[in-house]
Amino acid sequence: MMAELSRDSRLSAAFLKVADTLVDDYDVVDLLDTLVQECTVFVGSDxxxxxxxxxxxxxxxxASTNEEAxxxxxxxLNAGEGPCVDAYKTGVGVTVPDLSQNDQWPAFSAEALKQGFRSMHAFPMRLRGExxxxxxLFSVNTGELSESDVAVAQSLADVATIGILQERSLRDTTMVADQMQRALDSRVLIEQAKGVIAAQTGVNMHTAFAILRDYARNNQLKLGAVAERVAERTLTLSAGESVAAE
Structure with a gap:
């Protein structure tokens, strides 16, 4: 009973954390990073x-949780094949319980195994056929996710997708495309900013992103805007504090 309560509490917390990013003028990159972070933790993936x-x-x-992923x-993406590619094309989830026994995507499976992952599960970001x-989600162990974990991961993905495809955007597919392109453009700036922070502080890229994201959240700024300032050297960030550059 306690385990069920604990799971229910964690589930509520996960949905709340994703929903908390769906404020007015929300940051798509932050939303999607929160989604993948929460799903990874909740279902016990690595x-x-x-x-x-x-x-x-x-x-x-x-978005990604670490450099290996x-x-x-x-x-x-480079191979043009894999579970996520199929999930996107079909709108249906894909499960690969043992990558070493999979011959559907040989190039992808070989590289995933080299990074230490032995199984993978892909979930489409979908709404009403779009x-x-x-x-x-990657795991260092073989095996399938439980039906309840699959349902939770897909539901969290659906909630995030609904947030992106708001009613005003559903009436205008061009607006959706522009929104996604802006998010991808922000990602380029974020990668540059991560490199600057890593070089300045000596931390790894994953920690650099956490520093960047936390500063943006704490100051109610968009990740892309903060990343641009860091990349242009008008803002210097460290693990413990942020100091505006002279």
Missing amino acids: AGGLLIADADGWLQLI EFVEIIQ TIGAMG
């Missing part, structure tokens, strides 16, 4: 990554 489609319908990396997602991306 890493996660999220891909969204740009204005031309090509998938691009938008980011690398594998990029390999998947799919805007896909989320992948």
Whole structure:
């Protein structure tokens, strides 16, 4: 009984954390990063990554929990094949309980195994027949997710998708495409800013992103705006404090 209560509490907290990012003029990158972070923790996976489609319908990396997941997602994009690609194309979840026994995507599976991942689960970002991306959850162990974990991960992805495809956007597909492109453009600035922070503080890229994200959240700013200032050297961030550059 206590375990069920604990799970219910964690589930409520996960949905609340995702919903908390859906404020007016919310940051898409922050929303999607929160989604993949919360799903990874909740279902007990070891890493996660999220891909969204740009204005031309090509998938691009938008969020990841660590460098290993980011690398594998990029390999998947470069190969043009993999669970997330299929989930995006079909709008249906994909489960790979043992990558070493999978021959459907040989290039992707080989690289994922090199990074230490042995299983993967992909969930489409979808609403009413429209799919805007896909989320992948990686594990160092073989095996399938439980039905309840699959349902939770897909539900969290659906909530985030609904937030992105608001009613005003549903009436204008161009607005959705522009919104996604702005998020992808922000991601480029974020990668540059991560490199600057890592070089200045000596932390790894994952920690650099956490510093950047926390500063943006604490100051109610968009990640892209903060990243631009860091990349232009008009803002210097450290793990414990932030100091405006002279």
